[in-house]
Amino acid sequence: VVGLITGCTAGGATTNTQPTNASVEGNEAQGDTITIGYSGPAADHGWLGAINNAAIAEADKYDDVDLRIAEGTNDANLQISQVETFINDKVDAIVLLPTDGAALTQVAIRAMEAGIPVINVDREFSSTFAARATILGDNYGMGVSAGTYICEELGDNPDAVVAEIAGIDSLPLTQERSAGFAKALSDCGLSVTNRVSADFTVAGGEATTSQLLAAAPQIDALWNHDDDQGIGVLAAIDAAGRDEFIMVGGAGSANAMRLIQADDSVMKATVVYPSTQAADGIRLARLLVQEKAMSDLVEVEIPNRIVLNAPVVTSENVEKYLPTAFES
């Protein structure tokens, strides 16, 4: 706390670009104990499970963080009431991965009005007043990355058959991913020939893929939105004995990356969608409440908006990403 005040005054007129408080050591140092409320959607598939586990693990690292977890719902009504509970309890900060960004906006605004900073993770609120900071994965960017990679691989074959296996279609993020994918493909003159949507589950991936493969006897490239359902997708591909195409995954599970590393399946690449967003959210919330800044940034305050990159992982760079990948 003291550090921040000095930082502010010191930062006034000088060109000093190294705030004293924002060192890694300074940020790790124990501060006042704070209570962070965390609420996320039902951990009903690998990525979300990883999100929650990473958040909890992150909170466990700090003795000065008391995490209140209310994870586990796809019901906006219930999640709103969980946030209300946090407001009632006057927690110090709320990290919220909303089941639907727009639906949770009002209650987040109420929390902000009650003086509780809200960190919005992954699915964005519909109002900028609803969150003090926002950490987003780039869903549209994921689609773009996957599409661009496929364009590169397929080169200049305008008749190439591109198939897409989406996640839960009624989620806005699925729509964004598909939109990005379609955009990138159209830049090289391709389009999605066959599209099915699964439900982010292994079984759903398997079932829809086996149907898709029957419907499309010849495929050149396939993008699967989610590596967790990808296990099922690959099982179906194996069962059908198909290997004429390249497959790109999504989210970036350790499992998928090991396959890419082995380079003996159709799985050639995956697009990372970081599963550490909520953990980052917890960390930001702690810094925010303890009035610290981010290390490696000159800025003395926590930024409003952080959009995480959606890099493509291939056999060339897989070593770099494997350590932070999530186990499904």
Place this chain on the structure above:
Amino acid sequence: MRKSFAGVKALQGVDLVVRPGEVHCVLGQNGAGKSTLIKTLSGAYQPDSGEIFWQGEPITIGGPVAALELGIATMYQELDVVDGLTIAENVFLGHEQATGGLLHVASANARTEQILSRLGHGEISPRMEVGQLSAANKQIVSMARALSRDTRLIIMDEPSAVLDSQEVENLFRVVAELTAQGIAVVYISHRLAEIRRIGDRITVIKDGKSMANGLSVADTSTPELIRLMTGRDVANVFPAATPIAADAPVVLACHRLGVRGVFSNVSLEVRAGEVVGLAGLVGSGRSEILEAIYGARRSTSGTVTVNGTVLRAGSVEAAVSAGIGLSPEERKSQGLILDEPIFKNVTLSSFGRFARGGFLNERRERQAAREQIEALELRPADPDLVTRTLSGGNQQKILLARWLVHGTAVLLLDEPTRGVDVGARAEIYGLIRRLAEAGTAIIVVSSEIDEVLGLADRVLVISDGAVLTTTNSNEIDEPGVLDLVMRGSAA
């Protein structure tokens, strides 16, 4: 063989001694505890106290299986067959012909065929699904099941209630065969005439206590039996009919009414104060005629007219608002909401009248129901009692009370005394007469021909969905009706 026990709430000290080869009749009013008694013997209920002796040995019957293993087979009052299974499967239910769980379908069918022939129904295929059978034939399946086991004692709880006179004859023949083989039969019926015919000895139960044990049928007079059952003297005769005024208006008129495939061309007129009876065999279509008049079944031809207005076909509401009331054949499944209090059953057709703007006035409703059930001497006359706890006769009275509260010009009564004891019967007969005298037009359907003849002013004899004759009831007797029916179905 000796069984005696006392106990269950419904049974407070009943003794019953059955000897091999006899037909032992159990008599008692509705709710006296007859069915409860036999269910205790068949292992369906456990007695709270008392002892059962089987061939001199004291035993306990732990469940239905134990009873069956002892050789006690039971035909229950509520039909106890399974619709989805074939006749043979029903007959051998619980003791299937099988090795290692695999059924011997053919041998079961063959054995069932034998038993059915023995019962005089060789024409019924054992492979038929029981759901397709009439109530009478289901009763036969029930009987075949009892015979399929090696039994020493067969208990029959009101087997004749759903049978017509022909079938009853058949039943008696089988009973005689059984007793000749030394098998004992316990026979329960409300029809005293039947008991006179086949019974050897009688046990009378009243209010869960036995009033008389092992009376010889031959030595006991009917009034004596009735006194034992009811504790009072009941004139088991039909109330005298008062002649209808010659100018009494026609209230109900059916013109060439028909339901395709069931009955056709039924024309009848009922005048105010008149009781018309429909006689015929089981399955002749009598219930269907009532249902068609009432709109519960859509007629495909002809018209129903009440007081000069033609009713819309297939509309119960139209019939009810025109002043027709129906007391259906199956009291429990078609008539009453058993878990609701009495008064709500009484006002089921008219509760709208006790409401203002849709809001009910239960106090007035209860009051109106109370008036009627007191007038009908319902026992107990508490409008808040759950209907299920009442005896059959009293439940029947609730149905009559329903239409008394509603107020009807025409009353259709389908089997108004089925399963009702002698005492209550006499009361219901009196009631029907009083209603007629008050100007209600009444149609009565009953499987007991003497009842139709005794109650009605005029009788329509029905066979195979067609009206054979219409006569005044005093111009025809029971053999006459039967004769007509036989000739009608032969033609």
Place this chain on the structure above:
Amino acid sequence: MSEQITQAAPPIPQAHVSPPGRLKRTLGGSVGRNLGLVIAFALLILVGTLTAGDRFASVDNFVTIIRFASIVGVVCVGMTFVITAGGIDLSVGSVVGLSSVVASLTAVQLASAQSSWLLIVVVALAVGTLAGFVNGVVIAYGGVVAFMATLAMLVGARGLAELISNRSTQIVNNQEFLSFFRADLLGVPILIWIFLIVAVAGWVLLNRTTFGRRTVAVGGNAEASRLAGIKVKRHMVYVYMLSGLTAGIAGVMFLGRTTVGTSTHGTLLELDVIAAVVVGGTLLIGGRGTIVGSVLGILIFSTLTNVFTQNNLSTSVQNVAKGVIIVVAVLLQQRFASRGSRSK
């Protein structure tokens, strides 16, 4: 369905039931029948207070619990009628989603901006009632088993909602609408008022009107009701329309609470609703229903969720506990109900 086993137990003959007095009847009727629930509820509050102390036992927290319960609770009222009438409505969750989607369509929002925010409400209620009407007609006149007809609607209405919304989340812009639903009246949130009004209206309708009497009669014995002159089929259609109407109300409440309409609103709501209603003491075979029980049932479930959240327990643990509690509650419920007066 499924009742068969319970019926297999020999009915207990009660030959000489003495007529209960008026007071005894009322006690036996209302409190007695709900005693199991009240005990369960009290226990849950005790556990909440012991484990989470003041955080749990605060006015704010109770408001949160009830506000959470209010949307599902409204649907429970409609479902109580359907189950009492001997039916079941699996489609309520999907209908909630569908009505929220249709009511928040751009066209509707534009029209409502020009007229009144009530238009949004009217549209949602109309959509819900219409879906209920379709259910009712298919069941009553088509003769399709209620379970299947409403299962079909469950699948179909969700698909329709997705098609109509093009699977996007539709944000409501009408500020009057939003501020109405965000407002408090006498310190109590509007959502809770709506729940209260629907519950009281439902109670009066079920217990004090001819409509309610018919509902119980039809559920108790449809054939006897028909032969007594009640228009059973038409009444069943009304009952399903009522259930659809409450789903429409819940759709509006979702709109007000979340400010968005989406096809995912109300997913799996039907399970919670049916569980609450049956745990509340309404018989699944029909013929007996209690609004008070249903309300208690849903309050128990939402308190349970709150206690678990307060204690940092995951949904997985919560689900296991919920499973156990449903069974225990139904068992308790049966015990006390059969003491209050004979059922079955």
Place this chain on the structure above:
Amino acid sequence: MSEQITQAAPPIPQAHVSPPGRLKRTLGGSVGRNLGLVIAFALLILVGTLTAGDRFASVDNFVTIIRFASIVGVVCVGMTFVITAGGIDLSVGSVVGLSSVVASLTAVQLASAQSSWLLIVVVALAVGTLAGFVNGVVIAYGGVVAFMATLAMLVGARGLAELISNRSTQIVNNQEFLSFFRADLLGVPILIWIFLIVAVAGWVLLNRTTFGRRTVAVGGNAEASRLAGIKVKRHMVYVYMLSGLTAGIAGVMFLGRTTVGTSTHGTLLELDVIAAVVVGGTLLIGGRGTIVGSVLGILIFSTLTNVFTQNNLSTSVQNVAKGVIIVVAVLLQQRFASRGSRSK
């Protein structure tokens, strides 16, 4: 439940029906009763062939359809018994998930690596059967309505599966296990063989054994069955165990097909299964069940999905169509069943 309306039509007594001939009976019984389904199926295949041509009407595609149906189909066989016996099992989907999770636990996998891959199978079947046992006991001996008891299991087993797996996806490493399930036998995939065997075994069990006849009897008239000496409660426990067993088999099949065990396996499976069984002609009130119908029912659903995928239609459209088809199929089903022989 819910049957009341259908029952409102007066039962038609058929006093003097002459026994139909053997041929007529077989027609009336098997084909006649399933004629609606066969027609629906044929129509669907026609639509598929017209819209997707050879891609649809190829052997490979039919194998895909049947393989897709086989997992759900196995559960349908168990469910047919439960529904025929007058019960319902809403928990099958969760039990599938639970058994797949337990069977793919690290401990089980280690043990199976040391002994045989069959251990994984045995564990899954045991878990399923145990869950069914709990259902059965709660229903038959606890007297809890089947709908509620299995709803509780639906919620509870899912929670338990999540707790046990810690919500992670457990990959099966046992190669023998995996290659068994990926193999073909006589050109037909193992999964289809399993489905076939279970279906045939189910048919024999239902139609040719005392167990099957008793199941029908208990569902048709539980009290009459009890009086005929059948131990109704115990039988119901067996029936639910059978359903649990088929859920366990499906759990293994999921493991084999997807190579992982996870708590999400089988989510909402119960709806498809019940829909297929009832569309197939098994009466929801119990007392009549047909394995052939259930198999046709599930084939119709999976063909439907295939036709929609072949035509690149979204799940939303598919859901709307599915809703309509359920209703139409039940209506057709009723029409033809009542012609073949009296149902209801």
